[in-house]
Amino acid sequence: MDISNLLKICIKALLNNKMRCFLTMLGIIIGVASVIAMLAIGNGSKQSIRAEIGSMGSNMIMISPGNGRFGGVRQSGSSMQTLKLSDYESIVRQASYIDKITPTVQSSGQAVKGAKNTPTSIYGVNEQYLDIRGYEIASGSCFTESDILHANKVCIVGQTVVNELFSDGTDPLGQTIRFGKIPMKIIGVLASKGYNSMGQDQDDLLIAPYTTVQKRVLAINYIQGITASALSEEYTDQAIDEITKILQTNHNIRIGQDNDFNVRSQQEMMETMSSVMDMLTVLLAAVAGISLIVGGIGIMNIMYVSVTERTREIGLRMSIGAKGRQILLQFLIESIIISVAGGLIGVVLGVAAAKIIALFGTPTAVSTFSIVLSFLVCVFTGVFFGWYPARKAAGLNPIDALRYE
Amino acid sequence: MNEIIRLEQIKREFIVGEEVVRALRGVSFTITQGEFVTIMGTSGSGKSTLLNILGCLDVATSGEYYLDGVSVRQMSKNDRATLRNRKIGFIFQNYNLLPKTTSIENVELPLMYNRHVSHSERRERAIAALKEVGLGDRLTHRSNQLSGGQMQRVAIARALVNDPVIILADEATGNLDTRTSYEVLALFQRLHRDGRTILFVTHNPELASFSSRTITLRDGRITSDIRNDRIASAAEVLAAMPKEEEE
Ligand SMILES: Nc1ncnc2c1ncn2[C@@H]1O[C@H](COP(=O)(O)OP(=O)(O)OP(=O)(O)O)[C@@H](O)[C@H]1O
Ligand SMILES: [Mg+2]
Numbered sequence: 001m002d003i004s005n006l007l008k009i010c011i012k013a014l015l016n017n018k019m020r021c022f023l024t025m026l027g028i029i030i031g032v033a034s035v036i037a038m039l040a041i042g043n044g045s046k047q048s049i050r051a052e053i054g055s056m057g058s059n060m061i062m063i064s065p066g067n068g069r070f071g072g073v074r075q076s077g078s079s080m081q082t083l084k085l086s087d088y089e090s091i092v093r094q095a096s097y098i099d100k101i102t103p104t105v106q107s108s109g110q111a112v113k114g115a116k117n118t119p120t121s122i123y124g125v126n127e128q129y130l131d132i133r134g135y136e137i138a139s140g141s142c143f144t145e146s147d148i149l150h151a152n153k154v155c156i157v158g159q160t161v162v163n164e165l166f167s168d169g170t171d172p173l174g175q176t177i178r179f180g181k182i183p184m185k186i187i188g189v190l191a192s193k194g195y196n197s198m199g200q201d202q203d204d205l206l207i208a209p210y211t212t213v214q215k216r217v218l219a220i221n222y223i224q225g226i227t228a229s230a231l232s233e234e235y236t237d238q239a240i241d242e243i244t245k246i247l248q249t250n251h252n253i254r255i256g257q258d259n260d261f262n263v264r265s266q267q268e269m270m271e272t273m274s275s276v277m278d279m280l281t282v283l284l285a286a287v288a289g290i291s292l293i294v295g296g297i298g299i300m301n302i303m304y305v306s307v308t309e310r311t312r313e314i315g316l317r318m319s320i321g322a323k324g325r326q327i328l329l330q331f332l333i334e335s336i337i338i339s340v341a342g343g344l345i346g347v348v349l350g351v352a353a354a355k356i357i358a359l360f361g362t363p364t365a366v367s368t369f370s371i372v373l374s375f376l377v378c379v380f381t382g383v384f385f386g387w388y389p390a391r392k393a394a395g396l397n398p399i400d401a402l403r404y405e
Numbered sequence: 406m407n408e409i410i411r412l413e414q415i416k417r418e419f420i421v422g423e424e425v426v427r428a429l430r431g432v433s434f435t436i437t438q439g440e441f442v443t444i445m446g447t448s449g450s451g452k453s454t455l456l457n458i459l460g461c462l463d464v465a466t467s468g469e470y471y472l473d474g475v476s477v478r479q480m481s482k483n484d485r486a487t488l489r490n491r492k493i494g495f496i497f498q499n500y501n502l503l504p505k506t507t508s509i510e511n512v513e514l515p516l517m518y519n520r521h522v523s524h525s526e527r528r529e530r531a532i533a534a535l536k537e538v539g540l541g542d543r544l545t546h547r548s549n550q551l552s553g554g555q556m557q558r559v560a561i562a563r564a565l566v567n568d569p570v571i572i573l574a575d576e577a578t579g580n581l582d583t584r585t586s587y588e589v590l591a592l593f594q595r596l597h598r599d600g601r602t603i604l605f606v607t608h609n610p611e612l613a614s615f616s617s618r619t620i621t622l623r624d625g626r627i628t629s630d631i632r633n634d635r636i637a638s639a640a641e642v643l644a645a646m647p648k649e650e651e652e
Pocket of ligand 1: 421
């Protein structure tokens with residue numbers, strides 16, 4: 001029999017069983033689509049974190065006050081005052097692997113301009129902060145040594161704050177806004193950086209001299225952290241060691257005692273986050289895998305039942321002259337049509353789902369691997385479980401197949 | 406006359422658990438072209454078993470079977486499939502039509518498995534076969550839209566469409582009411598007059614008088630083989646039947 005006859009037979013058989021076809025396809029569609037979407041979410045999150053490392057600079061080092069990891073007793077608010085400006089100055093004087101460095105203090109509050117106000121954060125830093133964090137000034141300029149020395153009430157504003165406070169289009173440069181009760185003159189506007197991978201708006205901030213924030217906003221004399229950048233990525237570890245030693249000497253911490261500060265590299269933090277994302281991906285993949293298995297079982301069931309149910313049809317076809325091979329081919333082609341069509345629809349839906357999820361803010365990245373894997377698994381399951389029972393039926397005597405119950 | 410079927414000591418045994426069921430215990434006969442043979446016998450006497458072997462749907466445990474001069478026993482499965490496709494028209498008691506499929510498509514089916522028949526020829530022959538059984542006006546009806554007698558006539562058309570050397574019918578009238586039975590029988594008689602060779606299994610003794618020969622089976626053996634020269638006409642019986650019978 002030529003293949004066109006066989007195709008005609010298959011298409012007729014499929015059209016005669018639209019519901020069964022659809023149900024089988026549904027299993028495949030859901031299996032394929034869910035695997036693609038799940039893996040896309042996992043992948044997307046990981047990729048955006050990687051991109052983050054790239055954009056933030058992996059040579060960034062953050063020093064924060066702390067009471068070590070195990071000190072149960074010293075876990076009071078005052079213990080977080082362990083970093084002093086003298087620590088910063090020691091590092092500046094002694095460290096050789098450090099490129100840029102700034103003390104940091106930070107406060108949250110309301111930025112006000114006339115009748116408009118917006119909640120935001122103010123970062124007290126020195127002028128090197130912009131380089132370390134990769135901010136650029138779009139207009140105006142950064143504050144100077146003199147501003148820091150005199151704790152001048154000047155600030156640089158992020159784009160989000162500009163949008164909130166100057167929605168009428170006035171040029172913010174030279175204007176005075178208030179942060180809390182403190183009036184501040186805007187001397188610069190930052191270029192927009194957008195959101196980072198954790199969904200934080202990187203333009204929602206004010207940057208001011210650390211002395212200004214320390215004295216006028218927070219009224220403290222300690223610093224909340226130090227942010228530095230190593231000479232380059234390779235020197236990050238040396239720089240961390242160096243800083244740790246300097247601070248240990250400064251703080252009189254003897255060998256065996258817990259440090260009252262933490263020194264971490266950006267890279268380290270990213271790796272921690274990355275491994276969390278890896279776990280998430282594994283978890284998602286497991287869920288997807290389960291739905292793939294469930295989908296596969298669905299396919300097996302329907303295929304198996306339908307062939308069994310059609311054993312009499314197989315018997316009839318054989319009784320009027322169909323050869324075992326032709327029966328097999330018919331079922332093989334039928335299951336290929338169903339599986340491949342279902343698989344393709346599943347791929348389309350999966351990719352679409354990933355795109356839709358991305359619209360809601362979760363980064364997704366569809367990998368070719370997930371498409372190929374899920375498609376092959378489902379199509380293989382469909383074809384195998386369509387073909388295997390048919391092979392059994394085609395091996396029967398026609399009369400046994402006809403009498404099958 | 407041409408010899409169509411020759412059976413030599415056909416035996417068929419089924420193994421059911423520990424037991425051996427001897428459905429046929431050595432059946433021999435020959436059928437020549439143009440015969441209309443009724444096979445009779447009580448239930449369980451082996452009629453269906455015999456017919457299935459004749460139709461190459463089943464194989465004998467032992468004994469020789471020649472169909473149109475060819476030994477079936479030594480054939481491969483595929484060759485037997487081809488034989489069924491080209492030389493045999495089999496009619497089942499329960500019609501065995503494909504569900505949700507039109508009459509034409511059902512009748513075309515055997516020709517679908519014959520690559521020498523083109524698409525247009527297939528259609529022509531299917532329509533001709535359906536017209537022959539009087540279903541010219543039911544070509545595109547689906548099997549679930551037909552009456553029992555009509556379904557059986559579609560099945561008969563399907564058995565005719567490949568122009569077989571022999572038509573085998575197992576209780577072809579078993580599911581039909583009396584009147585429809587006679588209609589189908591009259592159809593067989595017409596096919597017989599046109600020169601077809603027909604083997605007709607029934608357990609209804611009344612139907613024997615309409616064929617040219619009656620073979621009776623009992624416990625897997627032939628107990629009688631009678632020729633009938635005075636063939637009754639099913640068409641006449643049908644005409645004599647009161648038309649209102651159904652109401
Ligand atoms: N597949 C089978 N397995 C086991 N035994 C079988 C099988 N087919 C038939 N038989 C046995 O063979 C014997 C003959 O059966 P067969 O169907 O040929 O009878 P029959 O003459 O057609 O009866 P009926 O008039 O009721 O249709 C029966 O005893 C039956 O039980
Ligand atoms: Mg029977």
